[in-house]
Amino acid sequence: MTVITAQSPPGDQGPQPSPAEPPAPPAAGTTLPGRRTTRAEARRNLSTLRATDVYAMLGAAAASLCVTWLLFDRLLPFNGAVGFVVVAYALFLGLYALLVSFDEDGPAVRDRVAAAVVQSLGVVMLAVLAFVVVYTLYEGRDALPHLNFYTESMADAGPIEPLDVGGILHAIVGTLWQISIALLICIPTGLVCAVFLNEVPGAFSRFVRTMVEAMTALPSIVAGLFIYATFILALGFDRSGLAAALAISVMMLPIIIRASDVVIRLVPGTLREASYALGTSRWRTVWHVVLPTSRSGLTTAIILGTARGVGETSPVLLTAGYTAELNMNPLHDPMVSLPLATFELVKSPEPTYIARGFGTAAVLLVLVLVLFVIARVIGGRGPGQLTRRQEHRRVKASRRDAKRFTAYAPADQPSTRSAPTRSTP
Numbered sequence: 001m002t003v004i005t006a007q008s009p010p011g012d013q014g015p016q017p018s019p020a021e022p023p024a025p026p027a028a029g030t031t032l033p034g035r036r037t038t039r040a041e042a043r044r045n046l047s048t049l050r051a052t053d054v055y056a057m058l059g060a061a062a063a064s065l066c067v068t069w070l071l072f073d074r075l076l077p078f079n080g081a082v083g084f085v086v087v088a089y090a091l092f093l094g095l096y097a098l099l100v101s102f103d104e105d106g107p108a109v110r111d112r113v114a115a116a117v118v119q120s121l122g123v124v125m126l127a128v129l130a131f132v133v134v135y136t137l138y139e140g141r142d143a144l145p146h147l148n149f150y151t152e153s154m155a156d157a158g159p160i161e162p163l164d165v166g167g168i169l170h171a172i173v174g175t176l177w178q179i180s181i182a183l184l185i186c187i188p189t190g191l192v193c194a195v196f197l198n199e200v201p202g203a204f205s206r207f208v209r210t211m212v213e214a215m216t217a218l219p220s221i222v223a224g225l226f227i228y229a230t231f232i233l234a235l236g237f238d239r240s241g242l243a244a245a246l247a248i249s250v251m252m253l254p255i256i257i258r259a260s261d262v263v264i265r266l267v268p269g270t271l272r273e274a275s276y277a278l279g280t281s282r283w284r285t286v287w288h289v290v291l292p293t294s295r296s297g298l299t300t301a302i303i304l305g306t307a308r309g310v311g312e313t314s315p316v317l318l319t320a321g322y323t324a325e326l327n328m329n330p331l332h333d334p335m336v337s338l339p340l341a342t343f344e345l346v347k348s349p350e351p352t353y354i355a356r357g358f359g360t361a362a363v364l365l366v367l368v369l370v371l372f373v374i375a376r377v378i379g380g381r382g383p384g385q386l387t388r389r390q391e392h393r394r395v396k397a398s399r400r401d402a403k404r405f406t407a408y409a410p411a412d413q414p415s416t417r418s419a420p421t422r423s424t425p
Contacts, residue, residue, distance in 0.1 A: 052103055053112070060096035064088045093117070136361045143359030150363075154324040159350040168360050170326040171341035174241060175367065177330045178320070178337055179310050181245035182252055186305060190256030191298065195286055197257075198264045209261070215254035223250040224315030232319065239321040241330030244337065247315035256305040263297030264290060303375050310368055313339040338364040 068088040072078045078087075093113060100112045142163055143149050149167040157166025193212070197205050227247040231237050267290050275285040291298070321334030322344060336344075338360055345357030 056099035064091035140358035142355040153326040174335040182248040194260035224318035241335035244320035248309040252305040252309040259301030
């Protein structure tokens, strides 16, 4: 048998490939841009003190002093320390801005000049405060080392008596009595009024806020005249420490109310809303949420009011009088305070009285510092911060609650008996 196979036509070299298929479309995706080859702009750090800033400040200060000296001493007929300082400061700002402009642009120059102005004003205020404190301590250096200065009164000390006779015990006691009574009046009254202004809005609260803001600028002599006319002349009471405390309260109350109002207004409204959402009354919300949250600010408000009241002289002079004897009863007889004693002692021409006056002022500074420290320790903790005693009581209360829950646990557990099933008809 002969098998015949199929032959390919001439010129055919084998099986031909199928025609090429069209390329598949590219898959969908995000194409990232290529990395830039240009150099990124370097950001300027305004908070770092660089060497160029120090050099510019020192150079501007030296140049301003030299130019001012040249103007005052050689070129122009100027004189006086105040004028010298003002001209030198103005030249310092101009030269400092010029030196900074060599390395920085406009916004940086304005930033540097503004920072120099603010920092220089802060340095001036700190220098003035340090000068007042140091000068008071220096002038009272002769009276402060004597122990009798703190334990005796001026009842037996005359103008020519040495410093080892007499003291200011009567003034210290009077100041403590007067400021204590004033704080007992102003703290609850001021805080309640501040809470009223924030929690009870309306036309009357706006009227009260306007009156409080107006009373913050009340002259102290007017407060003294008001208490003198009403409490002493109209009601017939004598000049005493209580009358002086009432006059001081008139001066302290607007300061405490205004500062407390601003502090309470800063409490977030979400805290009040969360308390109200739990069903708490407005009173409990204020007592347990608003006041603890603003405790530190309220302490600052009380400190500001105390600083205003403890240094008053004219209201105390009108309402408490002046005495050189120790008076422990604030309800009767004149009672002197430290500011009033300082005023009466310093105006004397005797050197011993002047030394006692500056020593009294130094004691007043120390007393105010101690009161501020005590107030800051009491109210300086933030919201939620507890003392060690409060944490101990919180732990003991938690342990008692845990024991009570453990005792009630068997009664609160659900019954293991299956509930009866209801058959369907």
